[in-house]
Amino acid sequence: MSLRRMPLQINGLTLPSRLIMAPMASAKATEEGLVTDALIGFYRERTEDGALGLVVLEHAYILPRGQAKARQLSIAGEETVEGLNRLVEAIHGSGTPVFAQINYAGSFSDGEDRLSASAVANPRRKEGPVPSEMTKAEITAVTGAFAAAALRAKAAGFDGVEVHAAHGYLLSQFLSPLTNRRGDEYGGALAHRLRLHREVIQAVRQAVGTAYPLALRLGACDDLEGGLMEAEGVEAAAQLAAEGLDLLDISGGISGYIRPGRREPGYYGEITAAIRRRTEVPVILTGGITSGEEAEALLAAGKADLIGVGRPFLKDAHWAKRALEGQVLS
Numbered sequence: 001m002s003l004r005r006m007p008l009q010i011n012g013l014t015l016p017s018r019l020i021m022a023p024m025a026s027a028k029a030t031e032e033g034l035v036t037d038a039l040i041g042f043y044r045e046r047t048e049d050g051a052l053g054l055v056v057l058e059h060a061y062i063l064p065r066g067q068a069k070a071r072q073l074s075i076a077g078e079e080t081v082e083g084l085n086r087l088v089e090a091i092h093g094s095g096t097p098v099f100a101q102i103n104y105a106g107s108f109s110d111g112e113d114r115l116s117a118s119a120v121a122n123p124r125r126k127e128g129p130v131p132s133e134m135t136k137a138e139i140t141a142v143t144g145a146f147a148a149a150a151l152r153a154k155a156a157g158f159d160g161v162e163v164h165a166a167h168g169y170l171l172s173q174f175l176s177p178l179t180n181r182r183g184d185e186y187g188g189a190l191a192h193r194l195r196l197h198r199e200v201i202q203a204v205r206q207a208v209g210t211a212y213p214l215a216l217r218l219g220a221c222d223d224l225e226g227g228l229m230e231a232e233g234v235e236a237a238a239q240l241a242a243e244g245l246d247l248l249d250i251s252g253g254i255s256g257y258i259r260p261g262r263r264e265p266g267y268y269g270e271i272t273a274a275i276r277r278r279t280e281v282p283v284i285l286t287g288g289i290t291s292g293e294e295a296e297a298l299l300a301a302g303k304a305d306l307i308g309v310g311r312p313f314l315k316d317a318h319w320a321k322r323a324l325e326g327q328v329l330s
Contacts, residue, residue, distance in 0.1 A: 008053070008282060008305060011213040011246040013097060013159055015306070017053035018299060019320055021046060022249075022286045022308035023101045023162075023217075025058050025072065033061065033074025035083030040090045043098075046313050050094040051320035053306065056215070056249065057087075059103040059164050062149040063142070065113060066104035066170065075102055075149045084156035092157070099160040099215060100153035104142055106170030107131040107179070115142075117173045117180040117187070123224060123254055124168050139186070139196060142170070147203040150214075160213030163200055166251040171197055172219040175236060176254045178227045194236055201243045213246045219253025220271050223260050228253050234274045241279040248275060249284040249308065257287065265294040269303040276302065284308045292323030 008015045028039040047055060060075035061067040067074070074080050084100070091098045107116040108125055115138060116122070116131035134142070150161045165171035173179040174196045180187050186195050197216070205214060218240065220233030228236075237248055250272045251257050259267045265288045266272075272285045285304030289295055295307040312319045 010160065010282065012211060013213050015053035015097060016095065017051065017324065018306050019051065019053050019295065019324065020284055020286075020306050020308040021052050021055045021313060021320070022310035023056045023058045024310045024314070025069065027069070027071040029071050029073045031071060033067070033072060033076070034080060035073070035087050039073070040087050043087060044090045044093070045317040046320070047091050047094045047096045049318055049321035050096065051324050052096050055091055055096055055098040056162055056217075056308070057098060057100050057158075059101045060149070062102050062104050062145040065109060065111065065115070066106065066142070066145075067110050068103070068105035068108050068169070069110055075100060075152050076145075078152065081152050081156045084153070084158075088157040097159040099162045099213070100150075100156070100158040101162045101164050101217065102146060102149040102153065103164035104145070104170040106173045108169055116170065118182055120179050120181060122168055122173070123178055124256060133182070136184075139199075143196070143199050143203050146200045147207040150204040151207045154208050154212060160215060160246070161204065161208065162215035162217055162247070162249060163204060164217050165197055166217045166219035166253060167256050168219070168254045171200070172253045175219065176222050176228050178222060178224060178254055190232055190236060191239070194239055197240055198243055201240065201245065205244055210244075214244070215247035215249055216240060216245050217249040217251055220250050220268070220275070221255075222253040223255040227255075230271055230274075233271060234278060237275045238278040241281040245281055247284065248279070248281050249286070250275065251286060259287065263288055265289045265291075266298040266303055266307075269298060269301075272304045273302060276304070282306060286310065292326060295323065
């Protein structure tokens with residue numbers, strides 16, 4: 001398997017290489033979350049070489065109440081579509097496919113009026129008020145907002161959409177035993193803690209249709225005592241893949257995208273390899289990968305179908321081209 005020499009089909013979409021630019025918040029949107037020239041320039045520079053197989057855009061909030069940080073990108077209203085389309089067209093200029101990533105921050109939300117699976121402080125954001133436990137009406141509203149955001153992504157010209165269910169945001173909060181203490185059908189056993197994930201996937205699929213690529217970024221382990229363990233994360237991935245996903249993007253849960261005590265390239269590789277054994281849905285591996293050689297080795301070892309890289313792009317906009325050419329990269 002090779003980064004460049006083996007394109008991959010995702011629900012009718014051809015990814016020209018196995019190298020993915022992972023989502024990274026840039027804080028380059030306006031205060032209202034609209035696309036800026038600076039944001040367009042950021043992505044144009046990193047895709048103009050045509051070396052990437054896919055860009056998964058930084059997370060965009062689906063409702064103002066679910067905004068994570070100031071100057072985060074928005075996909076919460078029809079007024080966002082025009083700017084998002086300009087951004088998509090800039091990335092498409094190099095022939096690079098791009099997915100929107102849609103998110104609701106939950107107890108990670110920037111405001112004071114926070115919602116979560118349960119009235120439990122997020123282990124990674126203990127400051128501020130304890131979130132309120134979501135009512136079923138609020139769950140239904142957020143599910144509908146995910147679907148509406150996905151439809152806006154399609155209207156803006158994105159090649160697919162990725163639901164963010166990692167890094168301690170709302171869907172992670174429903175999956176993790178640390179933050180989900182519910183006694184209803186959304187809490188308790190794994191299948192119940194995945195109920196919101198399934199409902200979101202189904203609502204998004206109904207909105208965009210079966211021929212539109214749908215990915216999910218799953219926080220497959222918490223790396224915290226009492227949290228989601230790897231084996232349960234693998235089982236969660238298998239159950240969600242059966243809901244009709246086209247791509248699984250694996251990362252951390254409540255602990256975020258950095259694994260405590262783990263710095264080796266592809267530090268989620270054991271999990272992604274196990275998920276590949278359980279499902280036929282292609283899997284993206286990210287985490288600690290800094291060179292083309294590392295990415296090639298992880299592919300050759302069967303750890304994943306695609307390799308996602310993030311932070312190296314902050315140092316070098318042309319990292320992907322140099323990686324595929326085999327240049328030594330710092």
